[in-house]
Amino acid sequence: MLGVLHAFAEIVSPVCCAGCGLPGSALCARCRAGARLITQGDACPRCGAAVEASTCTECGGRDFAFSAAACAGRLEPPLSRAITLYKDAAERRYASLLGSLLLDACERWRGWPDAVCAIPPTRAARVRRGFDHTEALAHAVAAGLKVPSAGLLDAARRPDQRRLGRDARFANMAEAFTVRRDAQVPGHVLVVDDVLTTGATFDGAARALLAAGAIEVRVAAVARA
Numbered sequence: 001m002l003g004v005l006h007a008f009a010e011i012v013s014p015v016c017c018a019g020c021g022l023p024g025s026a027l028c029a030r031c032r033a034g035a036r037l038i039t040q041g042d043a044c045p046r047c048g049a050a051v052e053a054s055t056c057t058e059c060g061g062r063d064f065a066f067s068a069a070a071c072a073g074r075l076e077p078p079l080s081r082a083i084t085l086y087k088d089a090a091e092r093r094y095a096s097l098l099g100s101l102l103l104d105a106c107e108r109w110r111g112w113p114d115a116v117c118a119i120p121p122t123r124a125a126r127v128r129r130g131f132d133h134t135e136a137l138a139h140a141v142a143a144g145l146k147v148p149s150a151g152l153l154d155a156a157r158r159p160d161q162r163r164l165g166r167d168a169r170f171a172n173m174a175e176a177f178t179v180r181r182d183a184q185v186p187g188h189v190l191v192v193d194d195v196l197t198t199g200a201t202f203d204g205a206a207r208a209l210l211a212a213g214a215i216e217v218r219v220a221a222v223a224r225a
Ligand SMILES: [Zn+2]
Pocket: 017, 018, 019, 020, 021, 022, 027, 028, 029, 030, 031, 032
């Protein structure tokens, strides 16, 4: 029945390419070819930024609680538009596109994680959007890497980050997550989110997981701002 409903929805309102608007797919072949995805071998292993020089200017001098980061692409069209449509316009048909890009970025870590965990949105954000936008991304990566998707974290306190400077963001996020009371935290945890900006959110999540027994935390985002 669900399949019939999906097919009907595709006829009435087909999913459109996040790049050019062409109906039929979330990202058409031409726009996919033109999207500047980050080649993982050339990216900064610490923060996932695309770096041309031998030292990364994005994360210099900063210690992260996570040991490595991977990002699928830069936060620019068509990726940024796909994320906006998915998150803020509740166009959930973009989940598989974003999930598969994220999985590609994590491919070199296959065999490493014991579980994949999403950065949980705040309750207010989940209510506003009507769904948990990061959960589907974690499910896609976990299924692809053949490990469990585990809801290990709760958003404890998450003041708006947008007006804060870099150092304030890290301080702000240090206690932003709690590990769920019934959670069994495995040794190697891969944490995923839609966007990595300063790394403060991932840092806060990694801190909570390490304090609860994780040995190592790596992180991955669809886009690097
Ligand atoms: Zn297109």
